[in-house]
Amino acid sequence: MEQIPERVTAGQTLNAHARARLGARAAETARRLTGQGIVAVALTWVDISGITRTKTVPVERLEHAAAWGVGMSPVFDVFLLDDSIVSGRHIGGPVGDLRLHPDLDRLVPMAALPGWAHAPAHRYAQDGTVHPLDTRAVLRRETDRLAGHGWSVKAAFEIEWAVSNKNGSNKNEANKNGSEGEGDGFFPACRGPAYGMTRVTELAGYLRDVLTALRETGVTVVQLHPEYAAGQYEVSVAAEDPIGAADTAVVVRETIRAVSMEHGLAASFSPKVEADSVGNGAHVHLSLWRANADGPSNAMAGGDGPCGMTAAGEAFTAGILHRLPALLAVGAPTVASYLRLIPSHWAGAFACWGLENREAALRFVTGADGERATAANVEVKCVDAAANPYLLLAALLAAGRDGLDADRGLPEPVGVDPAGFAADERAARGIDPLPSSLAESVAAFEADTVLRDALGEAVTDTVSAVRRGEIDLLDGATPQRVAAVTRWRH
Known part of the structure; x- marks a missing residue:
């Protein structure tokens, strides 16, 4: 048989x-x-x-x-x-x-x-x-293509979300927050200092239940902490194969959503919950691995390249850096994404990379001495949770694979906030701003033959149609309106 x-x-x-x-x-x-x-x-x-x-x-x-x-x-x-x-x-x-x-x-x-x-x-x-x-199938195709050359990737998403009381204290407050009706606005469920223990104390029972539900569902949580904006938290999970990482991202979000509702709260994963605040990212961590006789080795560590990368790790990272403007049509896929993707907000608004630089679009993470062989990875910071995680990972792997094929090299790392350079100095250093609108990223995506070949004609055409549809939908909308329309959709 x-x-x-x-x-x-x-x-x-x-x-x-x-x-x-x-x-x-x-x-x-x-x-x-x-x-x-x-x-x-x-x-x-x-x-x-x-x-x-x-x-x-x-x-x-x-x-x-x-x-x-x-x-x-x-x-x-x-x-x-x-x-x-x-x-x-x-x-x-x-x-x-x-x-x-x-x-x-x-x-x-x-x-x-x-x-x-x-x-x-x-x-x-x-x-x-x-x-x-079928974007899961598209992602599997990309993992298989890498595997055909002896490579595998470990991936993980950081999930940021903002927690709101379901109803504000009055209608005026709802209107101020860009609401279209009572209860549609954002009303932070905690107001302690950014990253402060106070925020854990304020919602300790809720966060306990989030962690318990994730553990009982089989998700390995690495850490959970308060984030910068009022009501904002982040959870990090263990790295997996790319399809597993995308599946886990969906499970994590639906778990958080369900626990929030059980506590009388609402969770927003929108890239811009409020027009005048920082947004939610969904940063992607990637490491490239090669199977060897002595066991798998991480190409992001143990080499002679920048920050200890091997030549393959550098080429894979450089491939992603090179295609960032086009990748944003997949990874920052809403009009609201570009309200988040602004300089000096730790969103990675410039096409550059740097060691532990949270203002670079690609942040290279070595990990602590003693665990670099397993911990070193590249973090893609310019993407958010409005992205289809399967499609985003497929596009990132395709870009990295093209970097390997072309043996690309990285430019000099950037060790400061690129916004601090004058425009002419940034140009001299080859540091370009990323697209500032969805229309710009869609144009770059449509011109990118590597992504088109990797994702397939049906996917690339549909991505363009949907993105242009959203551009038309929100044409002329104020930032407040964009935030309101997007707030509870992802």
């Missing part, structure tokens, strides 16, 4: 044997879930606007869903953040259907949603072929 892999990967087709294997595994999984009190499974995907969408099935239908999928319209990929719909050359309109198949390897009971489990979905056409807009 034909050997069917436990996981159907990008480029493979679901055939009768694969469907039978998936159904049998799902039946066993369903029995286990029923014993744990699970009654339903949410099959999720992240659309091009960065919003997690779902179809759900009762646990007793998991076997059928795994083998034959759950129907959905392809049109969701051209939804804008307000749920209006645009059309691209490949996707749009009411006609057509896809099938969602749960990834049984990544199915987890959600501690914050008793009775529910979560499974990221593979998306297939009716004939069993992988759909070209």
